[in-house]
Amino acid sequence: MLTTKKSDSPAARDKLLAAAMKVFARDGLHRATTRVIAEEAGVNEVTLFRHFTNKEGLLTAVMQQVVEAHASENLGEEREWTGDLRRNLRRFAEGFYEKMERDEAFMRTMIGEGRRHEEHAQKIIRDAVRPVRARFIHHLETARKAGQVRDGVDLGVAADAFTSMLFGGMLRITGNCHEGYTASQFVAVCVDVFAHGLAPVGEADLKF
Template identity: 35%
Template sequence: MENLTSRRAQTRARLIKAATKVFATAGLTGATTREIARVAAVNEVTLFRHFQNKEQLLAAVITEAIALQSQALAHDDNWTQNLHVDLKNYARLCNQMIEEHEDLIRTFIGEAKRHPQAARLILYETDKSLRQQLVVYLQKSQDRGAVSSDIDLKASVDSFMGMLLHGILRFSDIPTTLDYSRECYMETCVNLFVRGISTLPLQQIGSFVNSPTTR
């Protein structure tokens, strides 16, 4: 029984991995259960034992992506309570998450008008836990007086994530035409964001950002 359960779990994992690849290349319209089964090296009947349709497979792909990120920065001891240090670590984590799902993200950006619900799941739900964690962190920072109390935290986090996403996708498109590195772009995003939300004087933020210990 245990071996059967293990084999079922392995087959399900292969199907989700295959679905991720097929959705990334073909989109929701072009993806078929037959092709997903072929990539997973199983027959279509086996696929339907695990998932009734490709929409269920898409939901499983999203759930898998969320699960991989849900533990990141989940514990308070992962935060230093220093805005610049923590946001730089957060930016690196977001960079990793976006790179891992870049093909899927690009495909569903293109399909946003034809399949708004599926696009919302891919473009919003996959990093929802990361955004929620940052909102909670910034709320605590507001309570400590480190972050301005007159800003909308959810909108601020979305704008920060938007900067990171735009930069990562741009570097993939035209990396050789830019006069700065990916790391420089990420650092600049963090610096701008920290200076915009912090209650510290600009001189104090600037001296910290430029200190050797933060690099």
């Protein structure tokens, strides 16, 4: 009977993902090596290759983990988006901000590498983000069908605008480039402005 080596277990994969995020954030994508990542995880390099094939595969898995963890925790079920839009947006925004703040060093590395190795790094980011972006847009469409979002809004552009606003604010606040407001205050205003822009005509004026 075949047995699975301890180093090939799901625990080893999780250790490699955690180590990769740490090493990528510290050393950058170009300088980080599979050998150093494996050492950080406490496994041999062969185990890394068995799980992820190469460094690019590992980076893709890290990005997917970052994005999917946020989606599973904060997007909620489709049926929930037929109710209070502001409440759903607030939950999404708070979770998005907290997740990006927790992974700030890694995300800053991805931004920097995206500028130096634009096609390679940005493709990894796009591929990881695309399914979650589509799910967020679908939830906004559900809210529109329930009368929570006005017609005429491009929901793809709206989704990108909202997440970009939150992400940019996180970088600004963690970099101490803001004007004294808290992260909670920033998120609340983002939600208010965004929800106001989505609300049906007349309803927006009453709630803002």
